[in-house]
Amino acid sequence: MTQSGDSYETFFPAEAGIIADPYLYFQGDTWDTVLGFAVAAMPEEINGFGIVSLRDDKVWVDEILILAQQVSAIHASPDPVEIGNLMARMIEQGLDPARLLKLKWHSHVAMSVSPSVLDLETIEKSSGDWVISLIVNVHGEYSARLDVLKPYRLHPMPLEIRVVRTLPTDIADFCQREVAAKLTRSGWFRRRKSVQPHTNRTVISPAVDIVEPGKAE
Numbered sequence: 001m002t003q004s005g006d007s008y009e010t011f012f013p014a015e016a017g018i019i020a021d022p023y024l025y026f027q028g029d030t031w032d033t034v035l036g037f038a039v040a041a042m043p044e045e046i047n048g049f050g051i052v053s054l055r056d057d058k059v060w061v062d063e064i065l066i067l068a069q070q071v072s073a074i075h076a077s078p079d080p081v082e083i084g085n086l087m088a089r090m091i092e093q094g095l096d097p098a099r100l101l102k103l104k105w106h107s108h109v110a111m112s113v114s115p116s117v118l119d120l121e122t123i124e125k126s127s128g129d130w131v132i133s134l135i136v137n138v139h140g141e142y143s144a145r146l147d148v149l150k151p152y153r154l155h156p157m158p159l160e161i162r163v164v165r166t167l168p169t170d171i172a173d174f175c176q177r178e179v180a181a182k183l184t185r186s187g188w189f190r191r192r193k194s195v196q197p198h199t200n201r202t203v204i205s206p207a208v209d210i211v212e213p214g215k216a217e
């Protein structure tokens with residue numbers, strides 16, 4: 001394997017067979033962007049890409065984007081010319097275009113997020129050594145999977161999404177005040193000097209929140 005970061009072995013060097021951590025990590029804003037696109041495109045489907053990277057042995061989705069595309073209520077596919085243009089722009093900016101096509105996502109509007117027969121065919125026709133496929137709907141449901149295509153076709157691996165959020169300062173402060181005022185801690189914890197107040201505002205949650213519930217049909 002000589003290409004830059006494209007091969008499964010290069011991207012997942014620790015395992016070179018199957019990733020140890022079957023999660024796909026998003027910052028809250030990035031995940032909300034996927035769902036926001038799905039809601040905005042209603043009642044049509046929409047599809048797009050995600051730029052992924054491996055950090056701390058975790059697969060992160062760093063950026064979500066869409067290209068010009070033809071859409072209907074049951075199908076959406078990007079314009080191949082637009083894909084070519086985007087890849088050219090990435091190369092100009094010194095980015096590796098191979099990273100772009102590693103996450104493909106689309107919405108099923110308000111329907112089930114199980115892959116359709118066409119979705120499965122699309123995965124098999126993917127270029128590159130591996131691809132992550134994500135399907136969402138406007139209820140905030142999703143299905144995600146990793147397909148390793150080369151050098152060997154491996155059984156698809158289901159991926160669970162983890163959304164890393166930072167609590168807004170005002171909510172975090174409110175909760176801290178309420179807890180300080182209303183909780184009487186047991187003696188063991190009170191005496192235990194090594195337990196520090198929890199100040200980290202990062203929250204990791206499964207992606208099951210409903211977006212724009214009034215708009216779902």
Ligand SMILES: [Zn+2]
Nearest residue numbers: 106115116119
């Ligand atoms: Zn589909």
